Amino acid sequence: MEEEKEIRLEYTLARDFIDEVYSIPGGEQIKKCIQCGTCSGSCPTAYLMDYSPRQVFAMVRAGMRKEVLESEAILYCCSCYMCQVRCPQNIKITDVFYALKRIAWNETDLKAPQARLYKMSPIFFDIVRKKGRNHEIELMTRFSLTAAPLEIFKQAPIGIKLFFKGRLPLGGKKIKDLKELQKMLDVCEEHEVLGGVV
Amino acid sequence: MKYTYYPGCSLEATSFPYDLSTRAIAPLLDIDLEELEDWNCCGATAYMSVSQGRSFVLSARNLALAEKKGWDIIAPCSACYLGLNKTNIYMEEHAEVKDLVTKALTVAGLEYNGTIKVRHLLDVVVNDVGLDTVRANLKRDLGGLKVASYYGCQTIRPEGGFDSVEDPHTLDDIVVALGATSVYFPMKDRCCGGSIAGSVREQALRMSKNILLAAQREETDIIITPCPMCHINLEAYQAQINKRYDADFNIPILFFPQLMGFAFGRSEKDMAMNSLIVSPEKQLSSFV
CATH class of the missing domain: 3.40.50.11810 (Rossmann fold)
Structure with a gap:
């Protein structure tokens, strides 16, 4: 059977995408990718990905913005850093994947297909902003309710076990200088750069 | 040996046995721990996925507070260790990270000069003790x-x-x-x-x-x-x-x-x- 291949014309490619990704600290190193595939071979979740990490890098450089941001590859990255420590070109691969997650997250029209995969981080984000620390029981409960309400019954026994072992305290601690911390986080918002530092 | 102790959020909840046992063995190994006062979450992997800048800022507040005491930080939690250590290294290596973090710290009347190190408990036990x-x-x-x-x-x-x-x-x-x-x-x-x-x-x-x-x-x-x-x-x-x-x-x-x-x-x-x-x-x- 012949494989169907779509031909993309150059003018449909996002040529500034590569600059967006280069803007992360150390991101310009992507230019040096030699497409050796060590990253894909080292990745414990590559077999789940629609595009392997090596392909993602080729696509970033080609300007295939939409395909990259819609791909599940970036979401399956489990942040184990195996690719990063093995990369012969010293590309901070895991950091690049984080940057891609952030860009995808900020483009609301792109996050729909994998909505569930995006839900944990914003809840964590919100709790830490409000308390200064994470509160595990709140994180688990809110994530279950928003992302997978049907799975609550499956996950509940684990929460109950931890609770009775004294490992899920109900009251979350708030830090004293919370207002100062929130002000600090707001400073970042004023300097928002999607792929980059922020 | 004196260290600033950064337990992290997990060690207050699901991993409290880690906190308890760390504090119990520390004196036997001549590790003098002083918990960082009013520490905040390191940001972990989740913050990094939403905003790298804010994750650096979260970690940097802890670094700035710890630097006032001057002792290296011990972080037993591996995610905290990574977050704090990464921020420490990136602030040194990348001027744009340092700039952003400095702006944020200034708002809270804090500063960080990069004079302390972030250490994993495992590192300290094997290499210092x-x-x-x-x-x-x-x-x-x-x-x-x-x-x-x-x-x-x-x-x-x-x-x-x-x-x-x-x-x-x-x-x-x-x-x-x-x-x-x-x-x-x-x-x-x-x-x-x-x-x-x-x-x-x-x-x-x-x-x-x-x-x-x-x-x-x-x-x-x-x-x-x-x-x-x-x-x-x-x-x-x-x-x-x-x-x-x-x-x-x-x-x-x-x-x-x-x-x-x-x-x-x-x-x-x-x-x-x-x-x-x-x-x-x-x-x-x-x-x-």
Whole structure:
């Protein structure tokens, strides 16, 4: 059977995408990718990905913005850093994947297909902003309710076990200088750069 | 030796036995811990996925507060260790990170000059304290106990610097110093799926299963780990893994200071072993 291949014309490619990704600290190193595939071979979740990490890098450089941001590859990255420590070109691969997650997250029209995969981080984000620390029981409960309400019954026994072992305290601690911390986080918002530092 | 202690959020909840056992063994090893006052969350992997700048700022507040005291930070949690350490290194190497963080710190009347280091508890125990001191504290002979050392990812990668990124040995060295047997465990630095456990549960279960399977094949009595996320995946989800994969894992997962404290003669209760979901009572019974 012949494989169907779509031909993309150059003018449909996002040529500034590569600059967006280069803007992360150390991101310009992507230019040096030699497409050796060590990253894909080292990745414990590559077999789940629609595009392997090596392909993602080729696509970033080609300007295939939409395909990259819609791909599940970036979401399956489990942040184990195996690719990063093995990369012969010293590309901070895991950091690049984080940057891609952030860009995808900020483009609301792109996050729909994998909505569930995006839900944990914003809840964590919100709790830490409000308390200064994470509160595990709140994180688990809110994530279950928003992302997978049907799975609550499956996950509940684990929460109950931890609770009775004294490992899920109900009251979350708030830090004293919370207002100062929130002000600090707001400073970042004023300097928002999607792929980059922020 | 004086250090600033940064427990992190997990050590206040799901991983409190880690906090308790760390504080218990520290004085025996001449580690003088002073908890960082009003510390905040390090940002972990989740913040990095939404805003890298804010994750740097979160970590930097802790660094700035710690620098006032001047002692290096001990972070027992591997995610905290990575977050704080990464921020420390990136502020030094990347001017744009330093600029942003400095702006944010200034708002809160703080500053950071990069004069302190972030250390993992495992690094401090092996390299500052040393294994001779560990041996000198032994009160129980753990001879015959088969222990698998599970490092996880973020303890040793990417910036770690105190152990091999592919073939770590520090935890194994502690096991041997305690008189126990360190089993052959090639999965020791493979990912448990921690950071995707919330989003792609099925995949995380599979990854944790493979780790438990490798340990079971070596007839491991106990797995020890320095990472709260690894701990919860391998321990709290063990029953679910058994059900999903028709397996019969019953391997207690201990935080490494729990086993150290036990070897140093402390009771199982003192080391909060009864707070573990997979009880190590049977495995440790012959050493009590």
